[in-house]
Amino acid sequence: MLDLEPIKARAARATPGPWRAQEDHVLYPLADGTYAALLWSDLDASKTWPQGDHDADFVAEAREDIPLLLVEVERLRAENAALRARSAKAPRRAAPGPG
Numbered sequence: 001m002l003d004l005e006p007i008k009a010r011a012a013r014a015t016p017g018p019w020r021a022q023e024d025h026v027l028y029p030l031a032d033g034t035y036a037a038l039l040w041s042d043l044d045a046s047k048t049w050p051q052g053d054h055d056a057d058f059v060a061e062a063r064e065d066i067p068l069l070l071v072e073v074e075r076l077r078a079e080n081a082a083l084r085a086r087s088a089k090a091p092r093r094a095a096p097g098p099g
Contacts, residue, residue, distance in 0.1 A: 008070055017063040021056035
């Protein structure tokens, strides 16, 4: 089973969002209300990295997507555990015999 704790720890240490993708960089907020940029390249990203815009969107959105996915995985794990516990307590019926 995937250990969620390291993922949760990385998400907790990361700069809070929302992050924004713009061309060849991702902007993330600083405590003073300004933004810092995470740059991909000093070159023309559209020529050197055709997927750059899509990758920047992915990185920017991951800041908020990952915590939401962690919550959903934990919810589903709890639901699965509850269903298994309920199933274990349910009376067993004999399988029907041959015809």
